[in-house]
Amino acid sequence: MRLFVPEALQAGTELSLPPGAARHAQVRRVQPGDTLRLFDGSGQDWPATVLAVGRSEVRVQLGTPETVQRELPRAVHIALAMPANERMDALVEKATELGVAGVQPLMSQRSVLRLAGERAQRKQQHWQAIAEGACEQCGRARVPAVGAAQDLGTWLAALPPAGASTRLLLSLQPDAQPLALLVPAEASPVLTLSGPEGGLTPDEEAAARRAGFRPVALGPRVLRADTAPLAVLAWLGLQAVA
Missing domain, CATH: 3.40.1280.10 (SPOUT methyltransferase, trefoil knot domain)
Incomplete structure (x- = not known):
C-alpha cells in the first residue's frame, strides 16, 4: 500500500500518519509489523514498518528512501x-x-x-x-x-x-x-x-x-x-x- 504524507520524511524516524492516511491504513486493516510505502512528493518512496495501530493513530518507522522515476521526460x-x-x-x-x-x-x-x-x-x-x-x-x-x-x-x-x-x-x-x-x-x-x-x-x-x-x-x-x-x-x- 502506498500512502501520501504531506510532510518532509526522514530515514529512521518514527511518525504518526496524518488523519487521511491513517484512516486509509485502518480500513485496509494494517497490523504492527506490516510494511507500507510512503511518499511526500519529493520524488522518493519510503518503506515504512507499522509499529502500532490505535483507534485514531497509526505509528510507523521509516526506512531508507528509494528514488522513483515515473515522470514524463518533459513537464x-x-x-x-x-x-x-x-x-x-x-x-x-x-x-x-x-x-x-x-x-x-x-x-x-x-x-x-x-x-x-x-x-x-x-x-x-x-x-x-x-x-x-x-x-x-x-x-x-x-x-x-x-x-x-x-x-x-x-x-x-x-x-x-x-x-x-x-x-x-x-x-x-x-x-x-x-x-x-x-x-x-x-x-x-x-x-x-x-x-x-x-x-x-x-x-x-x-x-x-x-x-x-x-x-x-x-x-x-x-x-x-x-x-x-x-x-x-x-x-x-x-x-x-x-
Missing part, C-alpha cells in the same frame, strides 16, 4: 476552462495518471462552472486530494499541483513570456496544425490551453494567440472538453517511450 501543464458536473474530478485523476505536472482550472465566457470564495477553495482542495490519491494508485512520487480557479483573461495577462516552453491552444480553427508538427523533439516544457463545452470565444482565442499559444488540431473528430487535454498527455507519454 506538461494543462490549463482548461473547467467542465461541469463530475467531469473535472475525472480529468484531474486521469491527467495525474498520465503524468501531468500541473493543472490550472479556468473560467471563460462560455463556462458553465464558476467558482469564487470559499467554494473555490474547497474545490481546489478537493481536486488536489484527487491528484494525491491518483499518485498513490499509479506509483508517481511527485504530486501535480492543482491551481486555484482563475478568470481566463486574468490568467493569460499574468503569464510570463513563453521562453523555451511550447504553448498549445487546442482549437478547431482551420489553421490549427497537427500536434506532431508543433511539439519539438527535445524535452522542453509544454503548456496546453483548452476551452469549455462550448469552446472559447473568438476574442479569447485571439488573446491566447497573443500570449504565444499556437492552435493545434487533434484529428478529424470533435473531442469533449475534458477529453482533449488527456489526448495530448497520452500522445506525449507515448512519444517518451517510442
Whole structure:
C-alpha cells in the first residue's frame, strides 16, 4: 500500500500518519509489523514498518528512501476552462495518471462552472486530494499541483513570456496544425490551453494567440472538453517511450 504524507520524511524516524492516511491504513486493516510505502512528493518512496495501530493513530518507522522515476521526460501543464458536473474530478485523476505536472482550472465566457470564495477553495482542495490519491494508485512520487480557479483573461495577462516552453491552444480553427508538427523533439516544457463545452470565444482565442499559444488540431473528430487535454498527455507519454 502506498500512502501520501504531506510532510518532509526522514530515514529512521518514527511518525504518526496524518488523519487521511491513517484512516486509509485502518480500513485496509494494517497490523504492527506490516510494511507500507510512503511518499511526500519529493520524488522518493519510503518503506515504512507499522509499529502500532490505535483507534485514531497509526505509528510507523521509516526506512531508507528509494528514488522513483515515473515522470514524463518533459513537464506538461494543462490549463482548461473547467467542465461541469463530475467531469473535472475525472480529468484531474486521469491527467495525474498520465503524468501531468500541473493543472490550472479556468473560467471563460462560455463556462458553465464558476467558482469564487470559499467554494473555490474547497474545490481546489478537493481536486488536489484527487491528484494525491491518483499518485498513490499509479506509483508517481511527485504530486501535480492543482491551481486555484482563475478568470481566463486574468490568467493569460499574468503569464510570463513563453521562453523555451511550447504553448498549445487546442482549437478547431482551420489553421490549427497537427500536434506532431508543433511539439519539438527535445524535452522542453509544454503548456496546453483548452476551452469549455462550448469552446472559447473568438476574442479569447485571439488573446491566447497573443500570449504565444499556437492552435493545434487533434484529428478529424470533435473531442469533449475534458477529453482533449488527456489526448495530448497520452500522445506525449507515448512519444517518451517510442
